[in-house]
Amino acid sequence: MKTSHSTSKRLVRYAATFSAFILLSIAAKLHAAEFDHSYTGFDQLLKQVVQVSKDHKQTRVDYQKLAMQKETLNTLLTVYSNVTKSQYDTWSKTQELSFLINAYNGFTLKLIVDNWQEFTEDDAESIRDLGSLFTTPWEKKFFTLFGEKHNLDDIEHSMVRKWFKEPRIHAALVCAAVSCPPLRNEAFVADQLTLQLDNQMQLFLADNSRNEILLDGQNGQASLSSIFKWYRGDFEKGDEGFNSLFDLLSAYSEALVEGDNNPQEQRALIQRADYPIIFKDYDWRLNDVANF
Template sequence: MTHNLTLLMPKTRIVIGLLIILFSGFYSINVMATTTVYWNKSNEITSQDIDHSQWQYILNRYLIVDKDKNAINLFNYKNVTNADKVILNQYLVQLQNINPLQHTKAQQQAYWINLYNAQTVQLILENYPVKSITKLGGRFFSFGPWDDDAVTVNGQTLSLNDIEHEILRPIWQDPRIHYAVNCASYGCPNLSTTAFTASNTEQLLSAGAYAYINHPRGVSIQGNDLEVSSIYKWYSEDFGDNQQALIEHFKRYARPVLKQALILFQQDPGSINFKYDWRLNQP
């Protein structure tokens, strides 16, 4: 039965509207909790690793560290050959045929990050040329493809948002995850030149934090103000959910000049302004 709220008294419409919002929020939270619980298992004694060599091959061929553009890693979508598109697709199929729960937590973290990034590249290639990933998305009024069905693992269909917000963030609870997953945009932290593995993830997460925070698109001082990526607003809870904790996070990875500027900002704080560049990360 369809409820026509316009036929009800104003107070009744408000109450019903609030109940719908509350129920929707409760349902979403419980779905996320259930999904997180399902994926939060591992086999810590397995000797079997996950092969990411095909993804490394794609990165080696098409990822460009463009020092003339302030060392932003750019992806050469335009020149990806049909043969290499097949290799990328084979890699994604291979990952989806793996049961990650049969692997260690370290292997799983690398698995999910690589799956997210490789799937994002494939989405761009399937829709290229496109000016921004925000132009994609199959849902009505969608802002990007993040809620669209993307992959199927263990029989469960997952979106990119599922991977990031229901698996990577809640299970590992590490703010450096935001420096690992790439949204194919200039404003995003770099797509790593190296595929994540169980043995290098810790190093790559810290390297990603260091590279982004010390780049103007991540953090910069503008007069008395601090200009930072909108990532730190969108996911403020991951960085301590307050200004002091956020500045301390920046200082942990800042080079000496930026670190000193951040200390001065703490002593005499101005405004924190947020920015993001959604242009496609191509040369």
């Protein structure tokens, strides 16, 4: 009888443990389902404050208007901060990457808005001016993510570049400088992410102020954004089919020659894949509408 009673108690404990596990699993799924992967609020805010150039290749942010909606931005970012790592891990890869890109861009906007008075009083003209003697602005831990204090470098280098094999993110993460890729006037969403990343790279490479093919008779060179110098290695790992910057430029050759005077000669140069690549100086001025 004792053995039977002991067995019954173990079965009850096992059943209780299993039931608790099921309930926790259901709760996690319900919690995950609560997150708005359409980013409706963030999307609406971006549409209000991001201005697109006439040629659709550049954008600027109306930070004065955004500063007047600071609480709206903070409320949206609080939702991001409340996401737990266990909740995040239940999402698809495209949902995860969309979240991190939106978080990086959103918290960058917050960094500027939180220090907007410095810009209006001419104490700062670049995001780099928001650092200190020993800390860059990208190293400042000013927001919470996954239950811990983080900085922008954490999102870019310790999460996005570490967890994903997607070099096109360098056309999507925007650090609030004029020479950065254009900040998209819509949120990144999972079911459109591949198209959005592709479009971002097209826009970035099509803008001659950032990237261009320069001809000199039968020869020539590519003059590219310094982003491709800093992160060249990310385009040499075979991810997305890119084993070199030549592969990237070949894949986006139509964007590179868009609107140029000698597209046929430029295409021929790009296909040769043996031309010099130089890198442009980076314009760190704030990507504000005043700097359009």
